[in-house]
Amino acid sequence: MIRQQLLKSQTCVWNKHTLGELCEEYGGIIQTGPFGSQLHQHDYVDKGTPVLMPKDIVNYQINLESVARISDDNVQRLVRHKLNVGDLLLPRRGEVSKNVLISEKEAGFICGTGCLKITPPNVIFPSFFKYYLRTSYMIDWLESNAVGATMLNLSSAILYKLPVILPPYEVQQKIAVILSAYDDLIENNLKRIKLLEEMAQITYEEWFVRLKFPGHETTPVDSVTGLPEGWEKSTLGKCCTLVMGQSPKSEFYNFEKEGLPFHQGVKDYGYRFPENTCWSTDGSRIAKANDILFSVRAPVGRLNLAIEDIILGRGLSAIRHKNGSQSFLFYQLKKVFFQEDMLGGGAIFASVTKEDMLRIELLKPDRRTETEFNQFAAAIDKAIENLYLQNRLLKEARDILLPRLMTGMIDVEQLDLPEPLGELSSNLTQEPQAA
Numbered sequence: 001m002i003r004q005q006l007l008k009s010q011t012c013v014w015n016k017h018t019l020g021e022l023c024e025e026y027g028g029i030i031q032t033g034p035f036g037s038q039l040h041q042h043d044y045v046d047k048g049t050p051v052l053m054p055k056d057i058v059n060y061q062i063n064l065e066s067v068a069r070i071s072d073d074n075v076q077r078l079v080r081h082k083l084n085v086g087d088l089l090l091p092r093r094g095e096v097s098k099n100v101l102i103s104e105k106e107a108g109f110i111c112g113t114g115c116l117k118i119t120p121p122n123v124i125f126p127s128f129f130k131y132y133l134r135t136s137y138m139i140d141w142l143e144s145n146a147v148g149a150t151m152l153n154l155s156s157a158i159l160y161k162l163p164v165i166l167p168p169y170e171v172q173q174k175i176a177v178i179l180s181a182y183d184d185l186i187e188n189n190l191k192r193i194k195l196l197e198e199m200a201q202i203t204y205e206e207w208f209v210r211l212k213f214p215g216h217e218t219t220p221v222d223s224v225t226g227l228p229e230g231w232e233k234s235t236l237g238k239c240c241t242l243v244m245g246q247s248p249k250s251e252f253y254n255f256e257k258e259g260l261p262f263h264q265g266v267k268d269y270g271y272r273f274p275e276n277t278c279w280s281t282d283g284s285r286i287a288k289a290n291d292i293l294f295s296v297r298a299p300v301g302r303l304n305l306a307i308e309d310i311i312l313g314r315g316l317s318a319i320r321h322k323n324g325s326q327s328f329l330f331y332q333l334k335k336v337f338f339q340e341d342m343l344g345g346g347a348i349f350a351s352v353t354k355e356d357m358l359r360i361e362l363l364k365p366d367r368r369t370e371t372e373f374n375q376f377a378a379a380i381d382k383a384i385e386n387l388y389l390q391n392r393l394l395k396e397a398r399d400i401l402l403p404r405l406m407t408g409m410i411d412v413e414q415l416d417l418p419e420p421l422g423e424l425s426s427n428l429t430q431e432p433q434a435a
Helices: 002-007 020-025 070-076 127-133 136-145 154-161 171-206 326-336 354-358 367-406 420-429
Strands: 017-018 030-031 049-054 068-070 090-091 115-119 163-166 232-235 240-245 259-262 294-295 303-305 310-312 316-321 359-365
Touching: 002 017, 020 030, 020 154, 020 359, 030 154, 049 070, 070 303, 090 127, 115 154, 115 367, 127 171, 127 367, 136 367, 171 326, 171 367, 240 354, 240 367, 294 326, 303 326, 310 316
Parallel strands: 259 310
Antiparallel strands: 017 163, 030 115, 049 068, 090 115, 232 359, 240 316, 294 303, 294 316
């Protein structure tokens, strides 16, 4: 019996089974999302219950900004596809190695077309399983067992055969708690980054949109321009230098970190800084550290910041303020390009040329106000950069630990978790029960 194999010993014995075997023995579920014929365009509403699709799984989290929603009537009709805390969601096609663990925030959402739902059997701690699926071994297994020449496809039948190597339940808990501690620190830093950026953006709008800048009470307004005296409307071409990307030949690309990071477009954009996945030993169009990266192909106007020198491909350009007011420029461009693909006057662009960019209208305040805001925002931007670099180190440490914990190389069976990790473990866990 599987139950006896898994639970008969107090020693750290790791046992291999298939996910399907464990589901049959302990009541787990592997379920395909609703077919396309079950959801139609008219079922979607502006406000309602989110339906999670593969595109909504980003960096092992749900991107709520992209989700579609359905009405309560449709939720009742699709109740069997409702997601609960501890379920795992995977794409059926495309990037099949992506997954997300459903938390209390997503409980009640609907597993959408194009996704697979796994309700882990109760001998698998869900958070452990989340990390188990992210090991290189499991990513390779999913990608090699998925079918399809041009696009990988998963099915419940394939997941039924998925190999699962389990330590005792308490060991699973400890492994999950250790790895979750890193993710919690990363998430807290991300929240701090967003709050800091919001502070800078709100201050920008207060000063340069509502014109409540320091000293505005005594600053005369120019009757012709309607702007404070000393302020004027300018263009990006007058205020900034611009580097348009040009892709080097693919023979120079590599994934061994040789040369400089190479970015073709927005594919590897992060919340604020791009993530490096490709390098090149050749390329003459370089963005310097702290340059603003601006996408010139759809989606036009998406922004990131270069945290180091990178080679620019055809889909990107780099912008540098001539006065060095880089932080002021960044928040101004974020305000101008609050909606992607829109350039001056609300016109929609699939791509833009250098000439289009040079004509972008910018506000040019007097030098004192510009400098004062730039100093304020630059301090915030430096704090954000430090938090980002902390997260990069945390991710590296977590990713080094992941395979060692998942293979038993690091034995945690006798490990007493320090507070608050021990508290976290006791709050999140419960003993497995027979189905």
